Amino acid sequence: MRKPLVIVTRKLPDVVETRMRELFDTRLNADDQPMSQAALVEAMKQAEVLVPTISDRLDSRTLVQAGPNLKLIANFGTGVDHIDVETARQRGIIVTNTPGVLTEDTADMTMALLLAVPRRIVNGVEVLQKGEFKGWSPTWMLGNRIGGKRLGIIGMGRIGQAVARRAKAFGLQIHYHNRKPVPKAVEADLEATYWESLDQMLARMDIVSVNCPHTPATYHLLSARRLKLMKPSAYVVNTSRGEVIDENALTRMLGAGELAGAGLDVFEHEPAVNPKLLKLKNVVLLPHMGSATVESRIDMGEKVIVNIKTYADGHRPPDRVIPAML
Ligand code: 8YV
Numbered sequence: 001m002r003k004p005l006v007i008v009t010r011k012l013p014d015v016v017e018t019r020m021r022e023l024f025d026t027r028l029n030a031d032d033q034p035m036s037q038a039a040l041v042e043a044m045k046q047a048e049v050l051v052p053t054i055s056d057r058l059d060s061r062t063l064v065q066a067g068p069n070l071k072l073i074a075n076f077g078t079g080v081d082h083i084d085v086e087t088a089r090q091r092g093i094i095v096t097n098t099p100g101v102l103t104e105d106t107a108d109m110t111m112a113l114l115l116a117v118p119r120r121i122v123n124g125v126e127v128l129q130k131g132e133f134k135g136w137s138p139t140w141m142l143g144n145r146i147g148g149k150r151l152g153i154i155g156m157g158r159i160g161q162a163v164a165r166r167a168k169a170f171g172l173q174i175h176y177h178n179r180k181p182v183p184k185a186v187e188a189d190l191e192a193t194y195w196e197s198l199d200q201m202l203a204r205m206d207i208v209s210v211n212c213p214h215t216p217a218t219y220h221l222l223s224a225r226r227l228k229l230m231k232p233s234a235y236v237v238n239t240s241r242g243e244v245i246d247e248n249a250l251t252r253m254l255g256a257g258e259l260a261g262a263g264l265d266v267f268e269h270e271p272a273v274n275p276k277l278l279k280l281k282n283v284v285l286l287p288h289m290g291s292a293t294v295e296s297r298i299d300m301g302e303k304v305i306v307n308i309k310t311y312a313d314g315h316r317p318p319d320r321v322i323p324a325m326l
Pocket of ligand 1: 052053054055076077078079080102240290291292
């Protein structure tokens with residue numbers, strides 16, 4: 001059986017690495033140090049298959065230096081905004097991702113943030129940790145109820161719909177903006193209202209959840225102008241990509257009380273976070289943990305393996321990403 005040279009840029013779960021070593025001529029990154037751009041280029045000169053993650057920047061300048069052997073970039077992750085998919089296509093390199101397997105975990109994390117901010121969970125934890133709990137009081141540590149409120153979901157794909165299912169069970173009214181409406185049956189099931197105009201939806205929502213991918217079309221979709229359309233009592237949750245929101249504008253508005261709060265798992269210049277955002281009390285910030293479960297990461301690895309195996313066997317890998325999809 002043909003064993004392509006597969007270079008994996010980061011440490012993956014043990015079971016995934018073991019299986020990859022059985023199936024392919026696999027080079028692993030045991031100490032998990034992120035690769036420099038020079039090391040990435042070197043890997044792309046040698047490998048037939050590269051398995052990168054979000055922490056690798058595969059822009060056109062890097063991709064044009066790939067060697068003739070590189071035929072497949074099997075991304076460990078669903079979002080591919082760190083890969084210049086068009087340049088890859090021009091060079092005949094297939095790009096695959098791992099959709100579907102992290103949907104439920106990411107939706108769970110979205111709900112965690114959606115609850116944590118209005119219900120002030122982190123403020124409460126801090127009070128206890130600092131020894132400042134002096135006893136219960138009727139008017140102390142009050143947050144806001146989420147039941148009955150309007151949730152506006154931006155991006156009604158797999159993850160957006162998984163968020164909607166959960167939020168509906170918590171008594172939220174589901175609204176969404178998407179490039180096009182979801183099928184009527186899905187809309188009926190979720191009792192969801194479609195807004196063609198994002199501006200109009202934003203002005204009426206109590207909570208807005210970003211669940212669309214980052215593409216040139218969604219960069220700063222929540223711009224300063226659009227954030228200003230939102231009610232000052234509204235909350236923003238983002239488990240997608242930081243680039244979809246103008247982080248500086250959001251930070252300024254949260255600091256000025258022009259928005260009530262934000263729950264963010266992703267940041268515009270990850271791993272850097274706006275220092276002013278870190279100091280705010282009306283935010284819950286997480287270091288990109290949406291899909292960080294053992295189960296998700298193993299399933300993601302299995303998807304990567306299936307994509308490589310089908311390619312190595314001369315078939316079309318199932319999770320190909322083509323520029324037209326973005
Ligand atoms: C992954 C993600 O951890 O899959 C995605 O798009 O954002 C994350 O959940 C990361 O991308 C792995 O490359």
